[in-house]
Amino acid sequence: MSYQPIETAPHDRPVLVYYDHDADTYQDPANPGRLTDYAANAEGWDYLDGRGVTIAHWADSHEENDGWEAANSYTIPACWLAWLNGDMTEYAVNALLWAEIPQPLASQIASGTPTRSAETTGSVGEADGGPAHEVGGAQ
Secondary structure, eight states: OOOEEGGGOOSSSOEEEEEEGGGSOSEETTEEEEEOHHHHHHHHSEEEESEEEEEEEEEOOEEEOOSTTGGGOEEEOOEEEEEETTEEEEEEEOEEEEEOOOTTHHHHHHHTOOOGGGSOOSEEEOTTSOOOEESSSOO
């Protein structure tokens, strides 16, 4: 299995990714007053802290609107989200490299069969600055 740059990853299915939370610059180098897309997602949701390998799925950008705040809608930028137990989560992933998911794991994911081996062994960081929690390990 060889990893490729994340920019070449397909956006239509889960893939295996190498992530590194600390590799993100947080501020967009082209516009220092703006967060990177990953940082904006990590601020608003939870994120996978540290670095490691996990399964992730691309989430397109979308408009958020609470209905009564129609005038205050905002755009959630596109990002990679962790794919745990056969479903996309709201854990942003700073994916750097990707590879196809090896068989038979890909078949288990496609069928929705939960599998412990599909989980990350990294930790989950709280967007509000709370403590990080281990995922796939002891809590």
